[in-house]
Amino acid sequence: IEAATETAPPPYYPKPILASAIPLPPLSRADETAEEQNPASLQAHNEQIVTVDVDFDRLSNEPGGQVGVIRVAVEETLGHYAEWADVRTQQIRRLNKLRYGDTLHLHQKIRIPLQHVDALTFRQNRYEYHKRLQEDFYAVYRVGELQPYRVQRGDNYWTLCRDKFQIPMWLLKHSNPQIDLADLRFHQQLMIPTIEKASMNDAPGLDAENETDSAEPETQAGI
Structure with a gap:
């Protein structure tokens, strides 16, 4: 088993891999008419984009206030949880008995204090x-065609996304919905989406999400 020490993700999306782009499907005339008549339909359309389960596993009332339990999803850190709950990361660490420098793992259960925001607000954030x-x-x-890839020794979802293929982690998950990215197996097949710029002009870099008490570099175990 190999271990790969990660650095913080870059503050921009990397240059895309050249591919035969498949344009995003345009709204049909019926969809456009529906949105003009009912603006809420646009929100419903956008909700289809997010595939992450943002609900709590459970909620409980404890002496210090309400506490919710979530499972870690891709692209999330303790800093995000602290921001969404309006608390400091230290409070979440104490509640979960996490030491500074401990790594979050995909699907790990994390207890969230809900003294300052309610469960609905945290979920919306x-x-x-x-x-x-x-x-x-x-x-x-734009997302292009999917390319098959066999998992190699030392691979994990972090190194595949940030180093080898330079794609967002949520996009890898979206392209492999039946695969547990936290438990990749040697020679397991993944489908890797290729991406390219949506226009000929270079777009400015996208700023990374700032977080309260930014998370320390993580270490992910490879295969």
Whole structure:
């Protein structure tokens, strides 16, 4: 088993891999008419973008206030949870008995203190974060054809996305919905989406999400 030490993600999306782009499907005339008549339909259309489960596993009332349990999803850090709950990361660490420098793992259960925001507000904040990630991406890039790839020794979802293929982690998950990215197996087949700029003009870099008490570099175990 190999271990790969990660650095913080770059503050911009990397240059796209050249591919035969498949343009995003335009809205049909019926969809456009529906949106003109009912603006809420646009929100429903956007909700289809986010595939992350933003709900709590459970909620409980404890002496210090309400606490919710979530599972870590791609592109999330303790800093995000602290921002969405309006608390400091140290409070979440204490609640989960995490030491400074401990790594979050995909699907790991995390207890969230809900003294300053209610469960619905936290859920909305989490949803809007993932929605912005994907909308910002699709404003600049188009997704091309899927290419098969066999998992190699030392691979993990972080190194595949940030180093080898330079694609967002949520896009890898979206392209492989039946595969647990936290438990990749040697020679397992993944489908890797290729991406390219949506226009000929270079778009400015996208700023990374700032977080309260930014997360320390993580270490992900490879295969």
